[in-house]
Amino acid sequence: MKALCWTGVNETAVETVDDPRILNDRDIILKVRLSTTCGSDLHLLGGYIPSMRAGDVLGHEFMGEVVEVGAAVRNHRVGDRVTVCSFIACGRCWYCARGLFSLCDNGNPNPGLTDLMWGSAIGGCFAYSHALGGFAGSHAEYVRVPYADQGAFTVPDGVSDTAALFASDAAPTGWTGADGAGITPGDTVAVWGAGGVGQMAARGAMLMGAEQVIVIDRLPERLQQVQRYIGAETLDHTKDDVVAELKERTGGRGPDVCIEAVGMEARSTGPAYLYDRIKQQLRLQTDRPTALREAVYACRKGGSLFVLGVFGGAIDKFPMGALMNKALTVRGAQQHGQRYIPRILQHIADGELSTEHLATHVMSLDDGPRGYRMFKEKQDGCVRAVFRPDGAATPAR
Amino acid sequence: MPQGRVPTPLDELGDVVEVSVRVAAGGKGTELRARLRAPEPAGAASAAARLSGDDPRQRVRAALREAKQLIEVGEVLRVDPTPHGRRRTTPTGAAVEAAAERAAGEGVL
Numbered sequence: 001m002k003a004l005c006w007t008g009v010n011e012t013a014v015e016t017v018d019d020p021r022i023l024n025d026r027d028i029i030l031k032v033r034l035s036t037t038c039g040s041d042l043h044l045l046g047g048y049i050p051s052m053r054a055g056d057v058l059g060h061e062f063m064g065e066v067v068e069v070g071a072a073v074r075n076h077r078v079g080d081r082v083t084v085c086s087f088i089a090c091g092r093c094w095y096c097a098r099g100l101f102s103l104c105d106n107g108n109p110n111p112g113l114t115d116l117m118w119g120s121a122i123g124g125c126f127a128y129s130h131a132l133g134g135f136a137g138s139h140a141e142y143v144r145v146p147y148a149d150q151g152a153f154t155v156p157d158g159v160s161d162t163a164a165l166f167a168s169d170a171a172p173t174g175w176t177g178a179d180g181a182g183i184t185p186g187d188t189v190a191v192w193g194a195g196g197v198g199q200m201a202a203r204g205a206m207l208m209g210a211e212q213v214i215v216i217d218r219l220p221e222r223l224q225q226v227q228r229y230i231g232a233e234t235l236d237h238t239k240d241d242v243v244a245e246l247k248e249r250t251g252g253r254g255p256d257v258c259i260e261a262v263g264m265e266a267r268s269t270g271p272a273y274l275y276d277r278i279k280q281q282l283r284l285q286t287d288r289p290t291a292l293r294e295a296v297y298a299c300r301k302g303g304s305l306f307v308l309g310v311f312g313g314a315i316d317k318f319p320m321g322a323l324m325n326k327a328l329t330v331r332g333a334q335q336h337g338q339r340y341i342p343r344i345l346q347h348i349a350d351g352e353l354s355t356e357h358l359a360t361h362v363m364s365l366d367d368g369p370r371g372y373r374m375f376k377e378k379q380d381g382c383v384r385a386v387f388r389p390d391g392a393a394t395p396a397r
Numbered sequence: 398m399p400q401g402r403v404p405t406p407l408d409e410l411g412d413v414v415e416v417s418v419r420v421a422a423g424g425k426g427t428e429l430r431a432r433l434r435a436p437e438p439a440g441a442a443s444a445a446a447r448l449s450g451d452d453p454r455q456r457v458r459a460a461l462r463e464a465k466q467l468i469e470v471g472e473v474l475r476v477d478p479t480p481h482g483r484r485r486t487t488p489t490g491a492a493v494e495a496a497a498e499r500a501a502g503e504g505v506l
Contacts, residue, residue: 005482015482023475055482092469109476112503130497136479
């Protein structure tokens with residue numbers, strides 16, 4: 001089959017690879033209908049996450065049609081249209097039983113790598129390096145989905161393929177942050193990053209009762225999407241002092257809840273950003289935490305901060321004094337999608353959640369390398385480049 | 398021990414390990430423990446054993462993890478063979494491959 005592979009730092013290529021096959025009784029094989037780029041892929045692409053191998057098939061956010069079913073699969077049959085959680089979780093271990101699916105004990109066949117790196121292994125993830133299992137990704141004609149009864153969800157009639165695509169990762173990641181941050185009705189929530197995940201976190205926060213939601217970014221097309229499709233306020237960090245403006249809009253308190261949806265390659269201006277870039281390039285720190293620092297500084301006393309942006313290793317100049325003295329609660333997580341995807345699909349079906357607008361550039365899988373370049377460089381207002389393995393392309397919105 | 402016997406595949410290690418079971422604190426399930434009877438490699442020998450992939454601790458960790466999966470899920474999750482494109486031979490690629498090959502048996506404990 002055809003697949004888009006990582007071939008080296010900032011290089012991808014469409015190659016012919018073996019078809020996937022059922023390896024466990026709980027697997028299904030999916031014919032991929034749509035598979036999207038995600039901001040977290042850029043960390044893999046740029047070589048910031050070690051343990052990628054040339055030839056690894058990319059893509060972890062996808063939907064498609066079931067074409068083969070393992071002997072122990074109960075919830076799906078051939079022909080089902082499903083969206084699949086990017087994290088691979090057994091549904092049976094202590095963590096899964098508590099809804100903490102991305103922490104699954106059994107979903108990562110290479111647990112030693114993250115066990116040594118972070119002190120404990122987390123679950124597996126499609127196409128997120130060999131440290132998260134070495135599973136082949138979805139930028140391909142077919143993909144194998146392990147633990148399909150847990151991770152694949154039938155898309156209701158009336159929800160389009162494109163809308164369902166983002167119920168795979170962007171939306172449940174946003175929901176993980178909004179829910180995990182402990183939003184209570186009436187809260188003010190600030191979200192750093194107006195990419196797919198940031199937008200979904202903002203909408204999730206609103207549906208969970210937040211009264212005021214402010215999304216921070218620098219790209220006008222993304223901030224326009226926030227206003228138009230999410231219904232949240234926006235803040236351009238290249239035009240305003242973020243912390244002062246957040247204080248201004250909250251009567252001097254700061255946001256009750258801060259959600260960081262940027263991660264290890266944050267962009268900013270000024271000397272601190274230059275410092276972070278140099279340290280990261282010299283590998284003196286693995287991650288650039290610009291947005292994270294700002295969120296700690298902006299958060300109100302006793303407030304809550306949730307880290308959704310992907311970090312891989314060590315950061316520098318973390319404002320520990322602010323965190324401790326302001327009595328902040330800080331949490332983070334990869335997505336627990338198995339817990340949120342059904343309600344997200346329902347929100348989409350009910351017209352309460354817009355996701356299709358994220359697919360600004362839909363193209364054939366053959367155009368994958370061009371799609372990643374556009375997405376990485378934010379060319380032509382690209383929010384997400386989406387691939388159709390069946391070859392059909394639709395014009396950019 | 399459940400049904401009075403050591404769970405598979407830990408049982409295949411025979412007398413190499415001492416296996417015990419106890420109820421975990423706070424209702425966090427059951428602790429299945431396996432400890433090498435022979436002394437563990439230490440110092441330079443430890444690093445050499447881990448790098449060579451011939452460390453007895455790696456066999457024990459892998460067996461414990463598989464036993465846990467068989468008990469909780471009923472099967473051991475596989476990833477290979479997985480579809481992939483052309484694998485170029487590079488030093489970093491070789492390092493990732495070696496690390497992944499040992500990853501089922503590596504860990505903190």
